[in-house]
Structures are given as C-alpha cells and as structure tokens.
Amino acid sequence: MTSGPVIALSPAWPATTLAEATARLTAPGMKFEMEEVAVRGVPTRVWKNTPPSLPWLLTAARAHGERLLTIYEDERVTYEANFRATAALSAHLARAGIGRGDRVAIAMRNLPEWIAAFFAITALGAVAVPLNAWWTGGELAYGLSDSGAKLLIADGERHERLLAHYADLPSVEAVLVARATTPLDGHATRLEEVIGTPHDWSALPDAALPLVDIASDDDATIFYTSGTTGAPKGAVGTHRSILTNILSSGFSAARSYIRRGEVPPEAAPRVALTVIPMFHVTACSAHMMASIATGSTTIFMRRWDTVRAMEIIERERVTLTGGVPTIAWQLLEHPDRDRYDLSSLEAIAYGGAPSAPELVRRIYEEFGALPGNGWGMTETTATVTHHVAEDYLNRPDSAGPPVAVADLKIMDADGTTELPVGEVGELWSKGPMNARAYWNKPEASATTFVDGWVRTGDLARLDEEGFLFVVDRAKDMVIRGGENIYSIEVENVLYAHPAVTDAALVGIPHRTLGEEPAAVVHLAPGERASEAELQQWVRDRLAAFKVPVAIRFSEATLPRNANGKVLKTELRQLFAD
Missing domain, CATH: 3.30.300.30 (ANL, C-terminal domain)
Structure with missing residues (x-):
C-alpha cells in the first residue's frame, strides 16, 4: 500500500484572504500575537511568545519526558535522556573553560550527539559553530580557524580528516570525539568518557543546566555560507534568530487551516524522517526547533537509501519527511514503492533547491500528502516564506507568502528604489529571524545587512497577494x-x-x-x-x-x-x- 486516502481539499477554498487569516491569527491574546521591539536598534515585528533562549526551550522540553526525541538505528533517545546528557556535557564544557561568547564547533554527521552538543554549548552563552560534515579536512580547518573555535566536538570521521591540520589550529584547545574508531592522542578525548553512549544517557545523574543569564539577542550560532568571493562566511545568529522559526512554522500551518475555513488544531507531536544535515539552518532551525517545542520525534539515517527510508516510514509511522526535492522524487519513483505502507505520511516538505510543479501535484495525488516548500537562506536563519497545502497546489511555481513577522521587498539594482508589484529585482528580507552580521567580515556585513534588511542576491518578484517568485540568482x-x-x-x-x-x-x-x-x-x-x-x-x-x-x-x-x-x-x- 503506497498511500492513505487523499486529504480532502475544500472546493470553497479560499475561505478567506491571506490578510484576513493573518489578522485572525495574530490578534491580541492569540498564540501568534506580535509586538514591536528594537532588534539591534531597528524596530522589528516579533512573535510575542517566542521562547527567550535556547536553554529555556530545552528546559521546557524536558516536560516531554519519555517521549522519543531521536531515533538513530537501534538508539532511541528520550527527551529526559537528552536533557541529562546535555546538562552533563555543558558542565564538562564549563570546567574546560568554555563561557559566554566562546566559539565551540560541531563537526559530525546527523547523530543524537549533535543535538546534545548544540544545546550544551548554547546553554553556557557560548556560540555553536556547526561545520559542514561534507567538507574536506582543509575546509573544516578553515571554519575552525575563521571562527576562532576554542573547542571542537566531532565524530570519528571528521576527526580523522582534521588530524593533519590540528597543528595549524592553535585556537582549538581541546577536541571531544564521538564514536572514534581509532586510538586518540594529543588533546582529543572520547565524548563517551564524558557522557557515555546514547544508550547510557537515561542513567546519567539528574542535574540542572548551568545558570547563565542569556538575552534573546545574544549570539548563539555561526552557520557557514559562501559568497561570490569564494571564501565561506559565517553568518552570526542569535537566540531570537533561531527560535523565531518555532512560531513561524506553527503560524504557516495554522494559516492554511484558516484559508480552508477550518479551525486550526493544537500542535501535536509528529514523527519526522530527517535526512538533511543538521549543519544547515533548514534542519537545525526550521525543523529541530519546532520539533522540540512540540515533543516530536526526529529519525536520523546514516546515509540516504530509498528502500531503507520506506522501511523506516512504514515501521515508525513517519508523518513528515523531505528536505530537498530529491528525496520526494526518489520516493515517488522507486519501483518497489508499492511494497511499503507509506500511508502515515501527512506532509512532504522541502526547500533549498528548485522544484518542478509536477512534483507538487504528484506528492498530493500519489501519496495523499500535502506538499510544502519555502524560501530562506543562511543569512535569514532559514524560514522567511512558507508554501503549503492548497496555496502551494494552486501556485506550484511560487515559494509562498512571508510569515507574519517577515517583510519582503523587491529593490532596483541601485539599492535605494523599491520596485512595484510584479517587477523583477533583488529580493530584500527583514525580520527577527535574520542573522546579525558575518563573523569578522565588516565590509561584507555592511553590504548584506542593511538597517535590519538582508540583501539576498536573489532576483525575484512579488505578486499582488505577496507570494514570492524567485526567478534567478544574482549570486553566482x-x-x-x-x-x-x-x-x-x-x-x-x-x-x-x-x-x-x-x-x-x-x-x-x-x-x-x-x-x-x-x-x-x-x-x-x-x-x-x-x-x-x-x-x-x-x-x-x-x-x-x-x-x-x-x-x-x-x-x-x-x-x-x-x-x-x-x-x-x-x-x-x-x-x-
């Protein structure tokens, strides 16, 4: 069986305009109420109910208790076990001298340890620096050097790639290595000596996170992107930047119900098969933050394999997957698809690459699932627009409308003239999700980050209702x-x-x-x-x-x-x- 009953779409759609739906959802006292605050001196609309910091979110999520946070092969980590591992690792980092503003890099494939490392770092007011696990040793060394990382948490494979480069990285004072397959020497320590394996985490002592006063606009992350100069640039995000996506995701889903003339349901835990890397803002911010807030389960795969993915979807009753269009295509076109029960799938969402209108139609017709897409970039900490359900089916070539706290405008090449509806120019984006600057690159920052706006380098147009259409990339x-x-x-x-x-x-x-x-x-x-x-x-x-x-x-x-x-x-x- 390949799919369940096709989700019925209302023939009366749309029951309301985007503006009306937004007004209802953001009214005073509602979950998605907004307020205006000064972000780096710029008046900015924000979600009033955004969690104030990453450690606040982690502590609140501990209430999910024995619900599964992650599944990786035979490792099933609960929210409680993850909290205990994170608290233990954070205490170890503090003893190692890590504190507010210090950069700590993460270089590993999607593993349960990745999430524990991320929250352990940011709980101290330190800055997590997720490095691209696909990079070569030289590329990883660049990220460590450029960020000035004081400590590295890596898996065995990434550690092996870096062995020839550590001597040239004097800022890296210590390395914690997860799942090492060879003996360690020098300043490297097995992560398992600190927190054990994921199988052990539930038995770790019950300890609180370190008490650190963290503000919403304190630095939290450096995600690396690249520019037309060829050198990767680290986009510095704040706690507000990365946590904004929790309510942005919920708002977009609720807006689709309002557009259909229905009452949005309360957010419920989901089971997601996540195959995009956690070092991307899409996985770390757009997915993980909302997943943790709702008590959802994230399933990791060591590497993508379509048959293995279908086995997991059937066994774990996965409700959400995707990441990039490639995943959807491979699921749709695999010759053995009919052998697996994929009826649990409710949504297949993706971004980060162009997708064909045919894909949008086939996801709905063949899986009975609703397609989802969106637009964002590293400099916007992922989500700025969301495109789901009927809106996506009716405008399959669009990236969707912006979420309520985001503003988009199309600018002429002079950088000062805003173009009218329908004209193509450079896309500028504003909102609380924006990164604040590039790390140690003031000239590039001044060019890209302008009075609260990000100059995206994408060529795009907006239609009368505010739907975004990306037509080309100005950046090469x-x-x-x-x-x-x-x-x-x-x-x-x-x-x-x-x-x-x-x-x-x-x-x-x-x-x-x-x-x-x-x-x-x-x-x-x-x-x-x-x-x-x-x-x-x-x-x-x-x-x-x-x-x-x-x-x-x-x-x-x-x-x-x-x-x-x-x-x-x-x-x-x-x-x-």
Whole structure:
C-alpha cells in the first residue's frame, strides 16, 4: 500500500484572504500575537511568545519526558535522556573553560550527539559553530580557524580528516570525539568518557543546566555560507534568530487551516524522517526547533537509501519527511514503492533547491500528502516564506507568502528604489529571524545587512497577494540538491591546475537534484588534461558534491561581455542534450 486516502481539499477554498487569516491569527491574546521591539536598534515585528533562549526551550522540553526525541538505528533517545546528557556535557564544557561568547564547533554527521552538543554549548552563552560534515579536512580547518573555535566536538570521521591540520589550529584547545574508531592522542578525548553512549544517557545523574543569564539577542550560532568571493562566511545568529522559526512554522500551518475555513488544531507531536544535515539552518532551525517545542520525534539515517527510508516510514509511522526535492522524487519513483505502507505520511516538505510543479501535484495525488516548500537562506536563519497545502497546489511555481513577522521587498539594482508589484529585482528580507552580521567580515556585513534588511542576491518578484517568485540568482551559485556550490570556489581550484588557463562553472538542470555543477575549461597551448583528471583534481581539494559532473573543453578562451564577465548562458548550451 503506497498511500492513505487523499486529504480532502475544500472546493470553497479560499475561505478567506491571506490578510484576513493573518489578522485572525495574530490578534491580541492569540498564540501568534506580535509586538514591536528594537532588534539591534531597528524596530522589528516579533512573535510575542517566542521562547527567550535556547536553554529555556530545552528546559521546557524536558516536560516531554519519555517521549522519543531521536531515533538513530537501534538508539532511541528520550527527551529526559537528552536533557541529562546535555546538562552533563555543558558542565564538562564549563570546567574546560568554555563561557559566554566562546566559539565551540560541531563537526559530525546527523547523530543524537549533535543535538546534545548544540544545546550544551548554547546553554553556557557560548556560540555553536556547526561545520559542514561534507567538507574536506582543509575546509573544516578553515571554519575552525575563521571562527576562532576554542573547542571542537566531532565524530570519528571528521576527526580523522582534521588530524593533519590540528597543528595549524592553535585556537582549538581541546577536541571531544564521538564514536572514534581509532586510538586518540594529543588533546582529543572520547565524548563517551564524558557522557557515555546514547544508550547510557537515561542513567546519567539528574542535574540542572548551568545558570547563565542569556538575552534573546545574544549570539548563539555561526552557520557557514559562501559568497561570490569564494571564501565561506559565517553568518552570526542569535537566540531570537533561531527560535523565531518555532512560531513561524506553527503560524504557516495554522494559516492554511484558516484559508480552508477550518479551525486550526493544537500542535501535536509528529514523527519526522530527517535526512538533511543538521549543519544547515533548514534542519537545525526550521525543523529541530519546532520539533522540540512540540515533543516530536526526529529519525536520523546514516546515509540516504530509498528502500531503507520506506522501511523506516512504514515501521515508525513517519508523518513528515523531505528536505530537498530529491528525496520526494526518489520516493515517488522507486519501483518497489508499492511494497511499503507509506500511508502515515501527512506532509512532504522541502526547500533549498528548485522544484518542478509536477512534483507538487504528484506528492498530493500519489501519496495523499500535502506538499510544502519555502524560501530562506543562511543569512535569514532559514524560514522567511512558507508554501503549503492548497496555496502551494494552486501556485506550484511560487515559494509562498512571508510569515507574519517577515517583510519582503523587491529593490532596483541601485539599492535605494523599491520596485512595484510584479517587477523583477533583488529580493530584500527583514525580520527577527535574520542573522546579525558575518563573523569578522565588516565590509561584507555592511553590504548584506542593511538597517535590519538582508540583501539576498536573489532576483525575484512579488505578486499582488505577496507570494514570492524567485526567478534567478544574482549570486553566482549552483544549488545541487540543497547544497550551495559557489562557482568561483570551484573555478579557482580548476585555475590552479597547471594545464588550465580559463575556467567557468555553470549549473545544468537535473530532474531530481534541481541542478548539478558542470565546467568549461580552456587549456594552455601545448598542455593536455582529461575530464577525469580535472574531476579528480577538484575532488582532492573540495567536497565531493562540488566536483563537476561533466567538463567540456573550449579551444578558445571563454566568451565574455564588455565588462569581462563570462557569458555563462552561452556555456550552458554546451551541455544541452
């Protein structure tokens, strides 16, 4: 059985306008009531009931008790067990000298330890620095050096990648390693010596979190993104930034009920199969915060496997999955889908990559589940718009309307003229979810973060009702299955090859991943290099998802306009079928 009964959609939809739905939900005394506060000196609408800090949320969530927080293979961690592990780890970090404002990095795959580490760090007023677990050792070392991390919590695989780099990272005073498979030496300690394995957490002593006075606008996170300069930039988020998504998610869901003419139900625990990495704001903020607030269960997989995912959905009665469109496509098109009972699925939500209107329709028709999408970025700590249910089915090419605390505007290239409805320009976004700045990059911060607004670099338009349509990216970037690949980073690696004198990276369409990276290179006279050789050259220096899937060779230097910019539209034609 592949799906349950198709969720009935009201023929009278919409029963109310977006504005009317928002007014009802945000009225005084309602759960989604708003107020205006000064955030870094800028008057900003915020959810009045947003939790004040991450340790406040963790302590409140302890009330979920024996409900399961995470499932990973045979490890089933309850909310109570997670709290005990987090409290123990936080106390250990405090004894190690970690305090307010110190940066502590996390470099590991999706594991129960990731959540405990994140909350243990932020409970001290320290700043959690989630690093991309797909990065090479050199890329991880850059993140540690750039952030000035004082301590690293890593899994065994990431620790092994960094062994050759620790000597060049004097700021890293200690390393805690989870699930190490080789002997540790130097300043590394097994995390299990501090808190045991997840199987042991429920037996840890009952202890409170350290008492630290934390304000909503104190720094909490540094999530790394990349820019057109090629160097990753750390977007500094606050406790308010990351916790805003709890009510943003709830508001969007409630708005869909109001639009349908129904009374929104109280938030209930869900079971989510989460396959997007926790080092992304989508998983950490948009998913994890709301999940913990509602007492929901998050299931991790070591790696994505469609058959294994369907087995988990059937066995654990998963109600929500997704992450990027790739996941939905693979579930829809797997030849063995009919062998599994996927009827528990209520929603398949994703973001971070373009999705085809066909996918929206098929999720609803074949799974009986409601599709969900949205728009956000690292600099906005994920969610700014949400697109769900009938609104998404009726506008499948939109990213949805903004949540009530967010403002969007479309600006001309001059950065001062706001464009009218329907015109395409640069998308600017404002709201309490915005990061405050880039870490130690004042010039880049001044360009991107302007009077409470984030200049996104996306080219977009808004329609009469405020629905967002992203039409292109002003920033030179390829998005492969939700992973950002900045062209200049790959181009610089290709340029470093002794045979290459000209190079450009472009995105080519891919049905399930959205797009993939491909390169065009021009070799120096008399030099030779094969496609495989150049792909290996990139693979040795960058994460695997950044390696061009195809490389074409141009006999002439690459075409450029009068300003010297490569005409990538012409280059994409080289990869047309």
